[in-house]
Amino acid sequence: MSTNREIHLASRPQGWPTADNFRLVETEVPTPGPGQIVVRNQFMSVDPYMRGRMNDVKSYVPPFQLGAPLDGGAVGEVVASEADGVKVGDTVLHGLGWREYALLDAKAARPVDPTIAPVSAYLSVLGMTGLTAYAGLLDVAGMKPGESVFVSAAAGSVGSLVGQIAKLKGAGHVVGSAGSAAKVERLKALGFDAAFDYHDGPVRDSLKAAAPDGIDVYFDNVGGDHLEAAISAMKLHGRAAICGMIAQYNDTQPPAAPRNLAMVIGKRLTLRGFLVGDHGNLREQFVRDVSGWLRDGKLTYDETIVDGIENAPEAFLGLLRGENLGKMLVRV
Amino acid sequence: MSTNREIHLASRPQGWPTADNFRLVETEVPTPGPGQIVVRNQFMSVDPYMRGRMNDVKSYVPPFQLGAPLDGGAVGEVVASEADGVKVGDTVLHGLGWREYALLDAKAARPVDPTIAPVSAYLSVLGMTGLTAYAGLLDVAGMKPGESVFVSAAAGSVGSLVGQIAKLKGAGHVVGSAGSAAKVERLKALGFDAAFDYHDGPVRDSLKAAAPDGIDVYFDNVGGDHLEAAISAMKLHGRAAICGMIAQYNDTQPPAAPRNLAMVIGKRLTLRGFLVGDHGNLREQFVRDVSGWLRDGKLTYDETIVDGIENAPEAFLGLLRGENLGKMLVRV
Known part of the structure; x- marks a missing residue:
């Protein structure tokens, strides 16, 4: 398991993006430095706003960089840790999707509890x-x-x-x-x-x-x-x-x-x-409401899951074409 | 002084209105019934929103009626009264402009004090x-x-x-x-x-x-x-x-x-x-602020005054062409 696969931005689209705008790149699984962790991503989020980041335009989130991996919401399991308070086996939510293994500062990851809801829910209904x-x-x-x-x-x-x-x-x-x-x-x-x-x-x-x-x-x-x-x-x-x-x-x-x-x-x-x-100030109230509705079976969340990091570009293109029902996710 | 002149809507404009859309009509000066007053208008307000009322379209104010006088903000002097509490010589603000003499229920008029500010100000800066x-x-x-x-x-x-x-x-x-x-x-x-x-x-x-x-x-x-x-x-x-x-x-x-x-x-x-x-809830605070600024010479209000009810259509057309500086008024 020393190979990490990630999706890079190969070129910027004019109009509708195509598979050619993405490139699957093999790298090494990274090693954490002090304060860092390595997460094996289980699910990554595919969202419409990512289309805007493919353009080289100043916006509320910086554009994706050519020749570098894309990023976005992801959830996964910690497989290596050099950070206090985060241990191997923990499940965390973070912002480095579009890759199998993510190296990040432990402070940039938020622990989630996989016993409350399936981990994918932290990218959708609970996220x-x-x-x-x-x-x-x-x-x-x-x-x-x-x-x-x-x-x-x-x-x-x-x-x-x-x-x-x-x-x-x-x-x-x-x-x-x-x-x-x-x-x-x-x-x-x-x-x-x-x-x-x-x-x-x-x-x-x-x-x-x-x-x-x-x-x-x-x-x-x-x-x-x-x-x-x-x-x-x-x-x-x-x-x-x-x-x-x-x-x-x-x-x-x-x-x-x-x-x-x-x-x-x-x-x-x-x-x-x-x-x-x-609107982070609403998070506590939101989690309370949504957790209750989920527990009582009053709220349903649909997921459309595509398997394999290599299929993430196709999942994204399908999202833009409206092929998803509910949340579009890639199971990494 | 038994003749009253008023401006009627003669036709509805397509695109830019013209003088032909208006007609000057002579009528009798009305006589008040119980609870009513007659006001000799001194100034009438000419406003951009009146353009919308020339169309036969449902909106937040009803459209002007063909063959009937237009209306809008006006201020004038009571010349006849059959209403308690309103006497001849009072100055009132009301909604029946576009005519020399207005007949209305006393309740539809608001007394204003001509010693605080020129009466025209009640159609502009204080109105x-x-x-x-x-x-x-x-x-x-x-x-x-x-x-x-x-x-x-x-x-x-x-x-x-x-x-x-x-x-x-x-x-x-x-x-x-x-x-x-x-x-x-x-x-x-x-x-x-x-x-x-x-x-x-x-x-x-x-x-x-x-x-x-x-x-x-x-x-x-x-x-x-x-x-x-x-x-x-x-x-x-x-x-x-x-x-x-x-x-x-x-x-x-x-x-x-x-x-x-x-x-x-x-x-x-x-x-x-x-x-x-x-936003009537702000009126008290508004009057307090604006009166103070006027008294202290801190607030200036420009007026563009056109004389004569017969020139009211031209005043309105000039407003749409942007010929006014500040408030466009007709001195009736």
Whole structure:
């Protein structure tokens, strides 16, 4: 086991990325220095925001570097430790995915308890994904009981939690959009009051049919026509939590923006972008709520698991194509 | 003095309105019934939002009716009263402008004190215009001392107050945009730290030059390229108070929207539309602040006064063309 495999950024994509933008590289399994640990990754997270990091553009996270491994959320088992307080066999969450073995400062890893939930859950429902849904819906958009909620990309990892958390927190009517009939069925099974396939017609029409009385809250993962439709459907004092705009991540031209933006005035709407990193203050409450819901069987999280680090690029490309149900993970 | 003149809506404009959309109509001076008063209007307010009311579109205020007088803020002297507590000679603020004599329920009029300020001030700095600036800047956008502020249409009635109030409340750097070199000079005289004519180049470039360190708050009266430029210039956690989008009121096609809207995510921006009517809770504090600033000579309000009710349509068209400095008023 002296070989480590990792995925490097081979070239930057123009528009949609392809397998050629990635390269599988064999290296040595690293040896920890003082204060460091080596983690054998078990699962790594594949997320839409990583598309932005493939561009050489200054943003809230630095771009991936050409010829260097990509990174991102991962969970695994400590196989070597030169750090006090971390021992071989511990399970930790950290930020060096896209490789089989990760060398990192012990301080950059957070221990997790594999007896509470499967370790993959720390990358999804109990991790950043779950907190994103929770904070965006309840804090950024400030959803109140009885309100109507619309979430796009609702069969994705964040969206499916948004819809379920909305119901658990007393939303009156929850609508989701997704990209296939099978996903729409899944949303209904998860307790969404209505769901539609955005391929079936203009989003504006589908949303109006699914939420004839309008919506109070929109959780945006998509942007574009979804955001425009949501603005049109919003009631007075509606709020949109803008989490992602996956519809335009691969655009090479500036995207069309909602042409009805002036409606924010008369309807007194709030559109608010957010990143989960700003909402760590909610973590304790989030873990308490979500752990309880999981224990009581009230919250379901779907996972789409791809095996093998060599298949991580394909998992990522599949995510951008919407092939996942729930959280897209690579079992390393 | 038995003749009353008023302006009716003769037809609905497509695109830019013209004088033909209005008609001057002579009627009788009305006689008050029980609980009613008749007001001889002295000044009437001309506002951009009235353009929207010329369309037959459901909105936050009902559309003007064809063949009926327009309405809007006005101030005048009571010339007949059948209402307890209101006597001939009182000065009142009410909502029936666009006519020489207004018949209304006394309850729909608010007495104002002409010894505190010129009566026209109750339509501008001490009225809805002033409260719009005050509430939008301090409540909707939540400006804090030391922050950088950008306001568009800054030589207009709301914009010029936004910039001055920002400075009075401790803003670090205040930038305004306007439509002529003379207006830009006026903004500098009013204490703006920087100002530019939006005809001089792309707004994005002009704003970057005027606020090289970025902005925390954008007060939007214009929309379109101004909003796009502001989003690009915003710092982390920036807020935009969306008050108006005059750039597109006369568009017959859906307007281009900010193509950089996805930046709201990484920069965690908030865009919030508002109407002054929701912020009456601030009125007391607003009057206290503004009265004090006026008394101390710290706040200046410009007025552009057009004489004669027959010239009210031209005053309104001039407002849409940006011919006013400060508040556009008709002296009836």
